[in-house]
Amino acid sequence: MSTRFFGEGNIGSAPEFREFPPHDNEEPSRLLRLSVYFDNAVPKDGEFHDRGGFWAPVELWHSDAEHWSTLYQKGMRVLVEGRMVREPWEDGEGKPRTTFKVEARCVGVLPYRIERIVIASKPAAEPEQQQ
Known part of the structure; x- marks a missing residue:
């Protein structure tokens, strides 16, 4: 299940770059993972107040992911466009989590x-050079 996502937030930690081995003669897959806090800032009395937000891992698969890992920094404000994906998993006690x-x-x-x-x-x- 997925849905279109468009959000603004702050990067909360240093970007994580990973490269995966290529299949056959293809280029290796490159992943840049960011942890972003998507806030709900509302102006009040000349300041912005957070009215609740959420943390989400952001994955960007691209051949330039390694280059971008040096561009993005903790605390940077970003605008993310993509799709929100639900991932079910089990914790250490076998309880279902999402x-x-x-x-x-x-x-x-x-x-x-x-x-x-x-x-x-x-x-x-x-x-x-001309000869």
């Missing part, structure tokens, strides 16, 4: 609490 995770299609960085942004330019192409 976790909801977000399988992200994209994770955008919001400009809150960012001191600066540095855009790295692409290295110049080597000029061809």
Whole structure:
């Protein structure tokens, strides 16, 4: 079971990057896992007050996941779009439990609490040597 998800929240811990061995001649699968607190901030008296939110694991499967693991940082405000997926499991005592995770299609960085942004330019192409 899954449903479309669109939420804004803060990354709560350092991103976790994992790479899985390739099957046949394919590229390896790359996963970036974030723990995000999706809040419900409401303005009141010039400040924002949290009216209840939830923590959810966010999984982003992509070939650039390793690069993005250095971009996303704890405390960063992000906008997540994807689908919410229910995952049933059993705890150590054999009791059924349920976790909801977000399988992200994209994770955008919001400009809150960012001191600066540095855009790295692409290295110049080597000029061809004429013989």
